[in-house]
Amino acid sequence: MKFLFDLFPVILFFIVFKWGEGNVAAAQSLVTDTMSGLMSGGSILPSQAPILLATAVTIIATLAQIGYLLARRKKVDGMLWVSLLIITFLGSATIYFHDDTFIKWKPTVLYWCFAAALLGSQLILKKNLIRVMMEKQMVLPEPIWARLNLVWVAFFAVMGGLNLYVAFHFSTADWVNFKLFGGIGLMFIFIVAQTLMLSKYIKEAE
Incomplete structure (x- = not known):
């Protein structure tokens, strides 16, 4: 559910x-009616409407x-604030300049923030x-923990670079597909591979 x-x-x-x-005219009208005061020039091309609305x-x-x-008095993870x-920053720039370059950088900046946090903490x-x-799920030797942390650093660094490659070498529609299916798919494969390699360390339920 949390996923x-x-x-x-x-x-x-x-x-x-x-x-x-699939509804370019309606999307353009909706963006113009609701966000014209937030955009430079106040108007956009029909092709720009889908990414701005999204x-x-x-x-x-x-x-x-x-x-x-916050309403449920639950902890907000630091990375959610990040x-x-x-x-907010890159999305606002995308809307104001009606330029999808900014929003395409968002996954990369987030991935690299994850990598920097993991590496800097270590x-x-x-x-x-x-x-x-x-550590509540498994017990590992200290050197393995250190390597595992670095593997996650490398994964996030690569994902950030891969996002930029797709974003600026393929169409915006292709990038949107990759953002959901490619990003989640690669994350799933990485976690499954990691789980298989570390399965012998996973604590058995009492």
Whole structure:
């Protein structure tokens, strides 16, 4: 359930973009009616409407996520705050300049923030964040924990670079598809491979 909650903005981004692609005139009208005062020049091309509408909805969805957690007095993960900051800044720039370059950088910035947090905590604070998150499920030798942390750093660094490659070598529609299916698919494959390699360390249920 938490997995779907975390992916809510990404899924909504995909759905709204696809709707905008299939209903360009309606999407352009909706963007013009609701966001003209937020955009440079106040008007956009029909082809720009789907990504602008999807971006605006994603900002709102991320705010709603945090609002929901706060209303229920639940902890808001630090990375969710970081995600809100990134999507608000880059999303607002995308809407104002009606330029999808900014929003296409969002996954990369977030991935690289994850990588920097994991690497910085290990090298500077001497704290292994992967161990903090996973030590209740498995017991690993200290060198394995250190390697596992670095493997996650490498994964996020590569994912950030791959996002940029797809974003600026393929169409926006292709990038939107990759953002949902490619990103989630690669994450799933990575986690399954990691689980298989570490299966002997996973604690058995008492």
